[in-house]
Amino acid sequence: MTVTLVPPPAPRPPAVADPLDVLGVPGQVNLDYAATAPCARAAADAVAELLPWYASVHRGAGALSRRCTLAYERARQTVGDFLGARADDHVVFTRNTTDALNLLARALPAGTTVVTFGGEHHANLLPWPRGSVRLPVPPDPAGAVRALDAALGELRRPAPSGPRSAQQGPPVLVAVTAASNVTGERWPVAELARVARRHGARIAVDAAQLAPHAPVDVAALDVDYLALSGHKLYAPFGAGVLVGRADWLDAAPPYLAGGGATSHVGAATHDVRWATGPARHEAGTPNLLGAVALAAVCAALADADRVALHDAEQALLTRLREGFAALPHVLELRMFGPAAPRVGIVSFVVAGRDSAEVAAALAATYDIGVRDGLFCAHPLARRLLDEAAARAGRRDLPPTALRASIGLGSTTGHVDRLLAALAALA
Structure with a gap:
């Protein structure tokens, strides 16, 4: 009987890490890129x-x-x-x-x-x-x-x-x-x-x-x-x-x-x-x-393909903003019209809830990190809070805001997790 020796399959080359992959901690949702972005693999x-x-x-x-x-x-x-x-x-x-x-x-x-x-x-x-x-x-x-x-x-x-x-x-x-x-x-x-x-x-x-x-x-x-x-x-x-x-x-x-x-x-x-x-x-x-x-x-x-990166971020940003708009107690802050061009940053408030308490609950219960406060732009943030209250006709907005910001490494799962958490908290 003739035995044919079949060579073993060639080993797969190791996956090449994307230099724009970002480091992070499993389970933690980082939506605070505007304060400090996570470290890229390249860095x-x-x-x-x-x-x-x-x-x-x-x-x-x-x-x-x-x-x-x-x-x-x-x-x-x-x-x-x-x-x-x-x-x-x-x-x-x-x-x-x-x-x-x-x-x-x-x-x-x-x-x-x-x-x-x-x-x-x-x-x-x-x-x-x-x-x-x-x-x-x-x-x-x-x-x-x-x-x-x-x-x-x-x-x-x-x-x-x-x-x-x-x-x-x-x-x-x-x-x-x-x-x-x-x-x-x-x-x-x-x-x-x-x-x-x-x-x-x-x-x-x-x-x-x-x-x-x-x-x-x-x-x-x-x-x-x-x-x-x-x-x-x-x-x-x-x-x-x-x-x-x-x-x-x-x-x-x-x-x-x-x-x-x-x-x-x-x-x-x-x-x-x-x-x-x-x-x-x-x-x-x-x-x-x-x-x-x-x-x-x-x-x-x-x-990198900056156009593709931009398009992916804008899709996430749209998902985030549309999700906020569907939550009756969440109000977005803005200077210009709602369709003005923007990067992946959205500031908002939860009516009737202190922003610092909301941020703490998001972190403690849902492992989500966002920023709260006036974002080292006190004159602007206070003005936008007043304008949001006037547009919505509400008197129960907190004196500070929350900010969610996205970038490389952000996913639809991160956005959806924030939206679900805010729906539960509100």
């Missing part, structure tokens, strides 16, 4: 790979230090490319968006007037100098454009005897969010930038909430400065970035005085020449792992 892997080599940056001649210095500067290039930085822009690593906007506030030329809207996160309200102009929250995106045009026209109004010039008077900076951290509604950044340019003003954009959900390109939007946080962008290692025009940054005193920010320190107390470029504002040992993690996520997102 965790990049940090794990570099950790054995971890050493000083810009401060050593050994192999470890040279590798870490190269990794840090490559991270700067990757982040700048991801954000569409222009060739002469600076990419300055910071701790987060708040840190980046405070840096920019310190770098403003003397006499700069800053124009913001009342719908901003505290990070884009509090750092600016006295005399800043805060415009009311507009009824819709087009209203924001009109309000800014009118405000800048007034600021640039010539003296009765003087010539009219778009550059007349001290510098003006418009500071605006790209997407609200309270409602997720998107602001018309490109249109606002065109208005600013027409009036000879510069514009800074808080992209902390938009960048995790949609491409952001400094050059395409024609904005002067852009700030974001790594911990919103699936890289929770304490890094942020300020990208933008070099002239104001190079002319300003260093954000921090110390090693790395200098090109020369003499024997006399004030015999100091400060560096130019990003190093001027990055004194001290930098957050190497944060920069590398942020760059890894940027690279993974750049390689």
Whole structure:
């Protein structure tokens, strides 16, 4: 008898992990991405790979230090490319968006007037100098454009005897969010930038909430400065970035005085020449792992199908908002009309229930994490709570709100679990 030997099946290659998979704890439903997004696989892997080599940056001649210095500067290039930085822009690593906007506030030329809207996160309200102009929250995106045009026209109004010039008077900076951290509604950044340019003003954009959900390109939007946080962008290692025009940054005193920010320190107390470029504002040992993690996520997102990711998120967002609308005691907060473009963030209240108590019950009973409070945007959140009460004709709304936010890793099961829990609690 002839025996035919059949070779064993070839072993299956190990599954390749998606770099945009997010880490989490089984059983826990995380719907608090807008506060801090979970860690992406790309960030965790990049940090794990570099950790054995971890050493000083810009401060050593050994192999470890040279590798870490190269990794840090490559991270700067990757982040700048991801954000569409222009060739002469600076990419300055910071701790987060708040840190980046405070840096920019310190770098403003003397006499700069800053124009913001009342719908901003505290990070884009509090750092600016006295005399800043805060415009009311507009009824819709087009209203924001009109309000800014009118405000800048007034600021640039010539003296009765003087010539009219778009550059007349001290510098003006418009500071605006790209997407609200309270409602997720998107602001018309490109249109606002065109208005600013027409009036000879510069514009800074808080992209902390938009960048995790949609491409952001400094050059395409024609904005002067852009700030974001790594911990919103699936890289929770304490890094942020300020990208933008070099002239104001190079002319300003260093954000921090110390090693790395200098090109020369003499024997006399004030015999100091400060560096130019990003190093001027990055004194001290930098957050190497944060920069590398942020760059890894940027690279993974750049390689991903952003349209498909956006479509999947919007489908989840629609499911969430329609589910809220079907619950009679749940009211959604919004600035603009219900159809305004938005990212995966929804703030809401449960009528007759304290928001902190609802959040605690969701966590304790259903293993669901959401945010409660006023979301570091107190003026806006209080206004939207009042408007929601007026629209619904109710007097039993709590003084604070709840926020559910989604992103990579969110599923229909997560959304449905929140909706079922709210139906039971209400």
